[in-house]
Amino acid sequence: MTVAVGGLGAIGLAVAKALDEGRLEGLRLTAVSARDVAKAQRVMSGFASPVPVVPLGELAEHADVVVECVPAAAFADVAGPAVERGRIFMPISVGAMLRHMDLVDRARRTGARIIVPTGALIGLDAVRAAAEGTIREVRLVTRKPPLGLAGAPYLVENGIAVEGLTEAKRVFEGTAREGAAGFPANVNVAAALSLAGIGPDATRLEIWADPAVTRNMHTITVDADSARFTMTIENVPSEENPKTGKITALSVIAALRRLTAPLVAGT
Numbered sequence: 554m555t556v557a558v559g560g561l562g563a564i565g566l567a568v569a570k571a572l573d574e575g576r577l578e579g580l581r582l583t584a585v586s587a588r589d590v591a592k593a594q595r596v597m598s599g600f601a602s603p604v605p606v607v608p609l610g611e612l613a614e615h616a617d618v619v620v621e622c623v624p625a626a627a628f629a630d631v632a633g634p635a636v637e638r639g640r641i642f643m644p645i646s647v648g649a650m651l652r653h654m655d656l657v658d659r660a661r662r663t664g665a666r667i668i669v670p671t672g673a674l675i676g677l678d679a680v681r682a683a684a685e686g687t688i689r690e691v692r693l694v695t696r697k698p699p700l701g702l703a704g705a706p707y708l709v710e711n712g713i714a715v716e717g718l719t720e721a722k723r724v725f726e727g728t729a730r731e732g733a734a735g736f737p738a739n740v741n742v743a744a745a746l747s748l749a750g751i752g753p754d755a756t757r758l759e760i761w762a763d764p765a766v767t768r769n770m771h772t773i774t775v776d777a778d779s780a781r782f783t784m785t786i787e788n789v790p791s792e793e794n795p796k797t798g799k800i801t802a803l804s805v806i807a808a809l810r811r812l813t814a815p816l817v818a819g820t
């Protein structure tokens with residue numbers, strides 16, 4: 554299968570490198586997109602097989618699988634053409650996906666498939682299994698260093714300051730949909746959890762700005778007729794973008810690997 558990657562930042566570059574290095578059996582990188590084309594070409598000069606840098610809307614013309622790794626604002630430029638051409642579309646700006654759920658109906662029509670990786674979160678296999686039965690409650694508590702949240706539209710609109718905090722402060726409580734809208738660069742994990750489980754309006758989210766933590770921490774709690782579980786992940790920030798946990802790119806790589814692997818484990 555051929556793969557195109559939109560965005561060569563913290564996540565996209567790691568994914569493109571894994572493909573270029575031949576670490577994903579049966580998958581080959583054929584195109585990338587970047588805002589700064591000259592920078593992308595410089596970065597790829599170290600690749601075994603550099604590929605064309607094309608506009609986001611053209612990625613789908615170059616590959617069977619289109620991976621979106623751009624800021625939320627550019628999500629639709631990648632997503633629309635990929636789904637329209639019937640590709641496998643892998644979004645990572647999952648908060649933006651919630652505002653474009655019409656893509657699911659379009660995918661049904663074109664034969665495209667939208668595969669949302671677990672990303673920076675944990676346990677979506679168990680959430681999906683539980684959702685085949687009856688789930689009573691899904692809750693996510695996200696705890697981040699205050700600077701990782703600074704500038705989020707919800708904080709700005711509500712005059713909530715996170716600078717100079719000496720103790721943890723709960724800055725948001727609401728639904729995953731409201732959280733994804735108010736914190737577009739921060740809680741993609743809440744959006745992914747909601748899509749795996751009971752949807753963005755029923756999934757509850759709390760966001761804490763906590764000066765005592767150096768990692769992005771996410772705890773999910775699920776109460777279902779089949780099981781009750783609580784899981785926490787503590788994400789090491791990536792060097793390129795401290796808002797993004799290192800495990801996010803690895804999750805995308807693992808999700809790509811299962812597209813062609815002869816054996817896959819996990820739901």
Ligand SMILES: NC(=O)C1=CN([C@@H]2O[C@H](COP(=O)(O)OP(=O)(O)OC[C@H]3O[C@@H](n4cnc5c(N)ncnc54)[C@H](OP(=O)(O)O)[C@@H]3O)[C@@H](O)[C@H]2O)C=CC1
Nearest residue numbers: 560561562563564587588589623624625646672673741797
């Ligand atoms: N699902 C999850 O669990 C997680 C999701 N995310 C989300 O994933 C997305 C990517 O994150 P991350 O890799 O850390 O972000 P970065 O900011 O590190 O990288 C984004 C890249 O997109 C490029 N870009 C921006 N605009 C365009 C455009 N119009 N055309 C082509 N390329 C463009 C930028 O180029 P340039 O460098 O030239 O500006 C940059 O290289 C974000 O939306 C983030 O919120 C993050 C963490 C976890």
Ligand SMILES: O=C([O-])CC(=O)C(=O)O
Nearest residue numbers: 673739740741742769798
């Ligand atoms: O924890 C992370 O790496 C990033 C995060 O919360 C998100 O974007 O949802």
